[in-house]
Amino acid sequence: MSAGTFTPAPGAAPVSRMILAQTALETRMLLRNGEQLLLTVIIPALLLVLFSAVDIVDTNAEKSVDFLAPGILALAVMSTAFTGQAIATGFDRRYGVLKRLGASPLPRWALMAAKTLSVLVTEVLQIALLTAIAFALGWSPHGNPLAAAALVLLGTAAFSGLGLLMAGTLKAEATLAAANLVFLLLLVGGGVIVPMEKFPGAVQSALGLLPISALSDGLREVLQHGAGLPWADVAVLAVWAVLGLGAAAKLFRWE
Numbered sequence: 001m002s003a004g005t006f007t008p009a010p011g012a013a014p015v016s017r018m019i020l021a022q023t024a025l026e027t028r029m030l031l032r033n034g035e036q037l038l039l040t041v042i043i044p045a046l047l048l049v050l051f052s053a054v055d056i057v058d059t060n061a062e063k064s065v066d067f068l069a070p071g072i073l074a075l076a077v078m079s080t081a082f083t084g085q086a087i088a089t090g091f092d093r094r095y096g097v098l099k100r101l102g103a104s105p106l107p108r109w110a111l112m113a114a115k116t117l118s119v120l121v122t123e124v125l126q127i128a129l130l131t132a133i134a135f136a137l138g139w140s141p142h143g144n145p146l147a148a149a150a151l152v153l154l155g156t157a158a159f160s161g162l163g164l165l166m167a168g169t170l171k172a173e174a175t176l177a178a179a180n181l182v183f184l185l186l187l188v189g190g191g192v193i194v195p196m197e198k199f200p201g202a203v204q205s206a207l208g209l210l211p212i213s214a215l216s217d218g219l220r221e222v223l224q225h226g227a228g229l230p231w232a233d234v235a236v237l238a239v240w241a242v243l244g245l246g247a248a249a250k251l252f253r254w255e
Helices: 015-032 034-053 064-094 097-102 108-136 145-169 172-189 201-207 211-223 231-251
Strands: none
Touching: 015 034, 015 064, 015 108, 034 064, 034 108, 064 097, 064 108, 064 145, 064 172, 064 211, 108 145, 145 172, 145 211, 145 231, 211 231
């Protein structure tokens, strides 16, 4: 046995391992939070079942679930990437968690990467659950799943940027109130449950520029109507992603 075999070699772990460990921690914290589970899983599932089973809103579709399922998937993305992430990050910032992690060997960009990966893991679980429920309700999706996945990734980028911007510039209590208010407003006016055609023309044009409207409409074009990648919706989501992530990177305060 050569000398020095048992000599300690202190040092930081590889960044990739630190990101994976932080991702696992962030995901476990999210799944253990009852309020976040209510927002990200229970509310979307209940809305899908309720509005599919009861003819409350005229969706102009043969089966309500064919219209509702893509919109609820978009809502699930928003609830995790925007609302949930904004609230969790806002309180991490208030209690000094971000400051302490920023002083650790984990680089700040790697911390944000871990939070993003945690969002994606949660979204995969959400989409799997909501898809199973939709199939049980008689959903018949069409179109290319890769196009739907591309829209989900773009929507995640857009909502993550906006969520981090809110969490990094507002106080935690203000973030909590604002994120939940935006969630409710976009649930009603983002084409998730109520078709955009129900709104007046001028209002409809303005609402169509929102990221939730672009994501729900894009997923509906692909999964309900079997269309290809809807480039107009892609463009709206890409603009929001660039603006949100760019502003978050510039304005985010760690303390």
